[in-house]
Amino acid sequence: MSALAFPRITPWVGRLIVANAVVLLVLETVAPALAGWLAFSPSGALARPWTFVTYMFVHTGLLHLAFNSLFLYFLGTAVEARMGGRAFPLLYLVSGLGGAVFSLGLSGLMAVPPFVGASGAVLGVAVAFAMYWPDAELMIFPIPFPIRARTLVLALVAFDVVMAVAPGQDGVAHLAHLGGALVAYAYFRLQGLPRPEPTAAAALPVESAMAARRAHRAREAPAPRPRPAPREREADPASTEIDRVLDKISAQGIHSLTPEEKRFLAEASEKKRRDALH
Numbered sequence: 001m002s003a004l005a006f007p008r009i010t011p012w013v014g015r016l017i018v019a020n021a022v023v024l025l026v027l028e029t030v031a032p033a034l035a036g037w038l039a040f041s042p043s044g045a046l047a048r049p050w051t052f053v054t055y056m057f058v059h060t061g062l063l064h065l066a067f068n069s070l071f072l073y074f075l076g077t078a079v080e081a082r083m084g085g086r087a088f089p090l091l092y093l094v095s096g097l098g099g100a101v102f103s104l105g106l107s108g109l110m111a112v113p114p115f116v117g118a119s120g121a122v123l124g125v126a127v128a129f130a131m132y133w134p135d136a137e138l139m140i141f142p143i144p145f146p147i148r149a150r151t152l153v154l155a156l157v158a159f160d161v162v163m164a165v166a167p168g169q170d171g172v173a174h175l176a177h178l179g180g181a182l183v184a185y186a187y188f189r190l191q192g193l194p195r196p197e198p199t200a201a202a203a204l205p206v207e208s209a210m211a212a213r214r215a216h217r218a219r220e221a222p223a224p225r226p227r228p229a230p231r232e233r234e235a236d237p238a239s240t241e242i243d244r245v246l247d248k249i250s251a252q253g254i255h256s257l258t259p260e261e262k263r264f265l266a267e268a269s270e271k272k273r274r275d276a277l278h
Contacts, residue, residue, distance in 0.1 A: 016089075020065055037051075038057070038058045039054075042104045043107070058117065072122050076092075078129060079132065095124025096118065098180050098184070099119075100179070101179060102178060102180075103173065120181075123156065123180045123181045124181060126152070128184055156181075157178065241268075245261050248261070
């Protein structure tokens with residue numbers, strides 16, 4: 001599905017996939033009658049407010065679950081790694097809620113039958129992926145060529161718009177898809193708004209913390225080592241001059257020497273070499 005290699009599953013993506021799978025298993029085996037109580041229906045949503053959330057974890061079958069899980073795995077892992085483990089589940093939840101609220105808002109203008117599925121939340125995750133990496137190339141079966149993430153999301157949204165206003169019903173909650181995509185887009189736009197500068201009162205704790213940090217570092221810093229006392233100069237004037245020239249080189253560099261100092265240093269080096277030979 002994706003041009004990316006199989007990514008390592010992230011914590012919240014794994015939890016959501018497992019939760020959806022467990023709910024499907026329970027509804028298919030132990031309590032099939034609960035499916036109607038968990039589905040979202042605009043006509044009864046206010047009487048059953050829990051369905052604004054529960055519908056996201058109900059799927060009509062294994063194929064429906066597999067489709068949403070694959071999209072969530074390939075796109076959601078990258079988004080969660082980028083957003084972090086706190087912001088990602090919030091994005092998923094508000095996208096799913098947006099799908100329900102959007103459908104409820106338009107139910108007065110068109111017929112909206114009960115629906116289930118995580119597609120609205122998953123499409124919200126796809127919008128986040130496209131906003132982070134718009135030019136990432138994705139492989140979507142059965143299309144034989146890669147599609148950029150931005151192009152894919154725009155095509156999915158356009159398809160849902162067309163199918164939502166088309167006559168007849170195909171059994172897919174296109175309005176929920178559109179609501180999830182719109183809420184995810186708005187979520188990112190609001191995140192990008194400039195934040196107000198902190199007031200002076202709000203800045204005081206920060207400054208106090210910085211001052212405390214500097215004081216803590218000062219306490220932990222090792223005490224400066226005492227400098228050794230200057231060594232006694234030898235009585236030989238030549239040795240004293242050599243020490244002075246070497247100290248000057250150490251402090252200011254060899255380019256700071258005068259021609260006389262350079263000549264003296266060269267002569268002293270030659271004398272020391274001759275003495276070593278003898």
